[in-house]
Amino acid sequence: MKDEEKLINSAKSGDEKAFGELYEKYLTPIYRYVFMRVGYRKHEAEDIAHQVFMSAWQNMRTYETQGFPFSSWLYRIAHNAVIDYYRTQRPSFDLELVNDNIAFADIPELENRIDDRMQMEGVRVALAKLEPDQQNVIIMKFVNELENKEIAQALGKTEGAVRVIQHRALKQLKTLLSAEGGSASSGQQNEGDNNTIKEV
Amino acid sequence: MKEITTQLKKFRAIEPTGAFRDKTLSLILQNRPHQAPSGAWPRPARVLSWSWLWAPALASIILAITIGGRLLSAKPAFSSFNADGLRSEFNGLEINIELKEISYRQGVSQEIASAITEITDNRTRHLSPSLLESEASNLNLDAGGSSEIDELLNQLTL
Numbered sequence: 001m002k003d004e005e006k007l008i009n010s011a012k013s014g015d016e017k018a019f020g021e022l023y024e025k026y027l028t029p030i031y032r033y034v035f036m037r038v039g040y041r042k043h044e045a046e047d048i049a050h051q052v053f054m055s056a057w058q059n060m061r062t063y064e065t066q067g068f069p070f071s072s073w074l075y076r077i078a079h080n081a082v083i084d085y086y087r088t089q090r091p092s093f094d095l096e097l098v099n100d101n102i103a104f105a106d107i108p109e110l111e112n113r114i115d116d117r118m119q120m121e122g123v124r125v126a127l128a129k130l131e132p133d134q135q136n137v138i139i140m141k142f143v144n145e146l147e148n149k150e151i152a153q154a155l156g157k158t159e160g161a162v163r164v165i166q167h168r169a170l171k172q173l174k175t176l177l178s179a180e181g182g183s184a185s186s187g188q189q190n191e192g193d194n195n196t197i198k199e200v
Numbered sequence: 201m202k203e204i205t206t207q208l209k210k211f212r213a214i215e216p217t218g219a220f221r222d223k224t225l226s227l228i229l230q231n232r233p234h235q236a237p238s239g240a241w242p243r244p245a246r247v248l249s250w251s252w253l254w255a256p257a258l259a260s261i262i263l264a265i266t267i268g269g270r271l272l273s274a275k276p277a278f279s280s281f282n283a284d285g286l287r288s289e290f291n292g293l294e295i296n297i298e299l300k301e302i303s304y305r306q307g308v309s310q311e312i313a314s315a316i317t318e319i320t321d322n323r324t325r326h327l328s329p330s331l332l333e334s335e336a337s338n339l340n341l342d343a344g345g346s347s348e349i350d351e352l353l354n355q356l357t358l
Contacts, residue, residue, distance in 0.1 A: 020229070035214055036211065049216065050224045054227075057229070059233070061233060123207045143208050143209065173204055177204065
């Protein structure tokens with residue numbers, strides 16, 4: 001963490017190399033968060049992730065630690081960028097209808113793991129049905145593994161509020177996945193696939 | 201519930217492409233971060249951020265002016281709490297009151313003097329009651345009546 005503080009201070013004084021290291025560290029989680037929030041659309045996610053780091057670089061001098069990690073600041077910028085994205089370019093498509101082949105096309109790790117892709121597709125569809133705040137908390141907490149304190153800072157909420165949102169989101173997700181699993185199991189059992197979402 | 205979190209962890213496989221990673225960093229670094237304006241006058245926020253430096257300096261200047269002014273001035277800075285000062289002020293107050301009384305009395309004496317002058321002056325004798333009475337007794341209202349006038353008056357009134 002002290003190394004990161006040094007990097008932040010150097011980046012604040014305009015050190016490109018220091019900012020490059022911070023970029024390398026945080027690009028993937030920020031990109032992942034944005035990608036999942038904009039309907040798994042690669043180009044939109046890339047544009048927004050670019051905007052996030054551009055904004056961070058341009059405003060590095062104004063960053064103050066105030067007891068919160070640098071990641072919270074980046075997530076806050078990303079969160080606002082996603083809000084702006086939906087405000088200005090409200091997508092006309094239904095997130096549920098995005099084909100899983102498109103959604104996970106650029107994930108080499110999943111290329112040959114059909115089971116994983118199917119399970120992830122079920123979770124993706126269920127996740128898309130949650131409220132935006134619930135999606136934010138679930139992605140930050142369980143995908144990017146942020147602390148509640150960091151999530152609270154990024155979303156401008158209290159830690160208590162984050163815990164409540166998390167609890168309700170998981171409950172909702174469980175209900176949705178159970179429903180999905182129930183309907184999916186009948187079709188998938190015919191294909192002899194035992195590793196289906198109904199087990200969730 | 202644990203199964204859901206396990207499923208969610210699989211989304212960690214999502215990563216940006218290498219091409220995007222390299223290209224976007226170089227594009228970002230081409231843009232210089234926001235700089236403070238290099239004008240003759242610094243921004244207020246920037247000035248305030250240096251307050252820890254100039255606040256003691258400003259306080260020292262004010263203190264120096266206050267002490268210097270006190271040393272140069274013959275009058276004590278807190279003369280209102282000085283007994284001598286208060287006494288002299290009180291004496292000055294009495295003098296002021298007496299001067300006001302004198303000016304009032306002067307005004308009264310002038311009015312009396314002008315009244316006496318008016319009474320003794322021949323030009324104002326017509327105001328004397330005794331003179332008015334004597335003049336009234338000298339008047340003969342019945343004498344010198346004209347019969348023609350009386351007749352004309354009777355005609356007008358009847």
